[in-house]
Amino acid sequence: xxxxxxxxxxxxxxxxxxxxxxxxxxxxxxxxxxxxxxxxxxxxxxxxxxxxxxxxxxxxxxxxxxxxxxxxxxxxx
Amino acid sequence: xxxxxxxxxxxxxxxxxxxxxxxxxxxxxxxxxxxxxxxxxxxxxxxxxxxxxxxxxxxxxxxxxxxxxxxxxxxxxxxxxxxxxxxxxxxxxxxxxxxxxxxxxxxxxxxxxxxxxxxxxxxxxxxxxxxxxxxxxxxxxxxxxxxxxxxxxxxxxxxxxxx
Numbered sequence: 001x002x003x004x005x006x007x008x009x010x011x012x013x014x015x016x017x018x019x020x021x022x023x024x025x026x027x028x029x030x031x032x033x034x035x036x037x038x039x040x041x042x043x044x045x046x047x048x049x050x051x052x053x054x055x056x057x058x059x060x061x062x063x064x065x066x067x068x069x070x071x072x073x074x075x076x077x
Numbered sequence: 078x079x080x081x082x083x084x085x086x087x088x089x090x091x092x093x094x095x096x097x098x099x100x101x102x103x104x105x106x107x108x109x110x111x112x113x114x115x116x117x118x119x120x121x122x123x124x125x126x127x128x129x130x131x132x133x134x135x136x137x138x139x140x141x142x143x144x145x146x147x148x149x150x151x152x153x154x155x156x157x158x159x160x161x162x163x164x165x166x167x168x169x170x171x172x173x174x175x176x177x178x179x180x181x182x183x184x185x186x187x188x189x190x191x192x193x194x195x196x197x198x199x200x201x202x203x204x205x206x207x208x209x210x211x212x213x214x215x216x217x218x219x220x221x222x223x224x225x226x227x228x229x230x231x232x233x234x235x236x237x238x239x240x
Contacts, residue, residue, distance in 0.1 A: 035126065055179055055183060058179065063085050
């Protein structure tokens with residue numbers, strides 16, 4: 001199972017590392033890259049991820065809802 | 078239902094539903110209809126370079142919802158292996174719909190209303206009705222999902238007993 005996970009991670013992550021997102025447009029590549037990888041990159045990245053982070057947190061909260069409610073009850077007692 | 082808990086199955090459905098709802102948004106609104114892109118209110122895709130920058134952020138968005146869907150699948154797998162989690166189609170379908178509704182509501186509030194990085198239909202003269210309809214669809218999905226989850230509250234057989 002661990003080998004399979006490593007294989008899946010490698011197959012999906014390696015192309016992201018070694019490929020350029022804008023390599024299909026040689027004429028405008030420099031302009032596009034400069035408009036992606038500028039000082040706003042991390043800001044845009046966080047904004048893009050924000051709804052997904054919130055929903056994932058809700059999902060994990062739901063998964064552990066019983067443990068969380070038990071802990072809360074324990075604190076109240 | 079003594080010592081049984083539905084929350085892991087609901088969590089899996091919410092994560093997968095939100096992920097699949099994100100794919101519907103990205104595929105239908107970003108790519109097929111081309112009503113908006115990730116940063117289209119800040120950087121309208123009026124030329125090839127701007128369209129490609131938006132395409133990059135759309136791609137990252139799709140990658141992120143793919144990861145969320147995959148996490149949901151992992152949670153579903155774990156929930157299925159637990160003997161204290163009832164294997165209920167109604168509960169899971171309801172959670173999927175709630176996940177989609179949550180995605181529309183949270184994405185709509187954050188991206189459309191608060192940050193304004195894009196709107197549902199960037200080409201409409203009045204964007205607000207489209208944005209409000211998107212939020213309303215989220216609320217409707219939440220209600221339908223909640224009713225389905227409620228209707229499955231008496232399901233109490235774990236997956237191990239079903240198969």
